[in-house]
Amino acid sequence: MIDFIDTRKGYVILIMLHLVLGAALKFAPIITAIAYPGMMAIFLLDILYNYDKGSRAGYYALYMVGYEMVYRMAGAPFSWELGKYSAIIILTFGLFIGPRRNLNWIFLFLLGLLIPAIFLSHHSNPDRLYSMVMFNISGPLSLVAAGLYYYKRIVLKEDYFAHLRWAFLPAFTIIAGLSLVANIADLEFTSVQSSSQAAGGFGPNQVSTILGWFILLALLYKVNGERITPFKWLDWLMLFYLVLRALLTFSRGGVMGSLLAFLGAVTVLFFSYYGFRKQLRRSLPFIVIGVGFFVGVFFIANKITNNFLLYRYQGLNTTEVMTGQRTPGKSMLTGRDEIMKADFIVFKQHPLFGVGYGMGELYRARYYGQYAAAHTEFARLMSENGLFGMIFMLVGLICLPTYFFFRSKGYLTRCFMLAFYLLSMFTMFHAAMRLALPGVVFGAAFMRIVTLDKLLKGEHK
DSSP states (O other): OGGGGGSHHHHHHHHHHHHHHHHHHHHOHHHHHHHHHHHHHHHHHHHHHHTTGGGHHHHHHHHHHHHHHHHHHTTOSSOTTHHHHHHHHHHHHHHHHSSOOOOOHHHHHHHHHHSGGGGGOOOSSHHHHHHHHHHHHHHHHHHHHHHHHHTTOEEEHHHHHHHGGGGGHHHHHHHHHHHHHTOGGGOOOOSSSOOTTTTTTSOHHHHHHHHHHHHHHHHHHHHTTOOSSSSHHHHHHHHHHHHHHHHHTTOHHHHHHHHHHHHHHHHHHHHHOHHHHHHHHHTHHHHHHHHHHHHHHHHHHHHHTTTHHHHHHTTOOHHHHHHOOOOTTOOSSTTHHHHHHHHHHHHHHSTTTOSOTTTHHHHHHHHTSSOOOOSOHHHHHHHHHHHHHHHHIIIIIIIHHHHHHHHOOOHHHHHHHHHHHHHHHHHHHHHTTSSSHHHHHHHHTTOEEEOHHHHHHTTTO
């Protein structure tokens, strides 16, 4: 099944199917929602039938990451955390169905670090307790499952670029859905606050994050001379709409995260691949045109929003825009810094084991002044997992990626590794692990992309 996307005809059929699912988001959202577990079942059967040939489970998991947002916009009738659960199930299934490989002990160690905080969570309502634990542990669990599956998994360059397109397919669904549910002509912008209306009535931060993921994928294909859709014109059209819709949410995290990750990838290519530096000089006119393209999209979006978009990226609030006077000492983190301060206080009071999954919200009400879910995964790990969370971050999020990056010689491996790693880390900073994206994409950063000749020569070892 995974090879169906390799032909232009097959890819066009898949695009049309996802456009229909996007339209159903407005007229019959239950169809869009049911398609999510339906696709998971099809993927699991395909993995079983083909014994995970070509590491298809990895690409299917990335597809589930992209479609998760659409599923939630359709009402998430089965489980709110189905995106994380489905990714964990697919990756674990592929891990044991596919060719035998040693489980990386570091990720098993990270898994062990997550367990103690489970026993510290408590609530009088068992259902509420279950929800508290699963909401906060499912993100780190998806990261561990992804790490176990992807770490040092060797994939051919040709297969990688062909099959990673599965991860981009939900972009057609979300663009079609947003165009119908939140048509640009019907949007009104009267402040610099994040726009739930422009995000289709859903959380703008999460919608912007997913759109940023699709933007990054499209840009990585472009910079490597590949098409992410069957046609060049469609590549640029999708980029235009993805950037435009991401900007209109007024949530800066998704846009800034994708650009930061892309700049990191370009930097790696520039310094580690002579062919890219040579190509860059030849492509200078096209680069200028590309920069102009994105500046043009920003100006279009700013005009649609009556200049409020520009004010948003300048860090102004609505009162400052109206009065023309800046508020002294104001933070651009929109309250995240205060929530982080509350988490630090909790960590100082419970440094060893933390307070347990979901309990941080109760303590934040005490120190922050109101109930607030974690917006930054790093601070949440400290407050709810204590010293174990600190070790999790130090080993899993810093030492291991650094070791892998400098041990990897291939420019493509380094390019995608740094891009995926930066995006996942930035997402964890501004949106914690509410989505499956940061955990699964973090794991996908550890794939090793090789050419066929190097594989045959054994140079990948």
